[in-house]
Amino acid sequence: MAQKLKQSDDISIGDNLRKLRNEANMTQEQIVAQLQLRNFSISRSIYSQMESGTYNIRISELIALAEILHTDYNTIFKGLDYNK
Structure with missing residues (x-):
């Protein structure tokens, strides 16, 4: 079974992914195409x-x-920081 990382409202890597994608001058579609080339649906x-x-x-x-x-x-x- 594939393990997943649970994202929540208070801790998420989403903003970092968006920032890194923008820094790489890539669209969401380009990221998806690269993931699909690696056999991710x-x-x-x-x-x-x-x-x-x-x-x-x-x-x-x-x-x-x-x-x-x-x-x-x-x-x-x-x-990112965990809630203490």
Whole structure:
């Protein structure tokens, strides 16, 4: 079974994904096309949910996104903090 990272209202990597995508000068459609080339069946709607923090991302998807965005996990999770 594929493991997922649960996003919630108070902690989400969505904003970081959006920022990294914009820095890479890529559209959501281009990200989705790259994910589909890696055999992920993801629509633009689902990717949009990733960026809005309403989709629980599979770890395999996160690994692919790090490759596509030429970044590391520290950058994807930058600025996030857990509730103490």
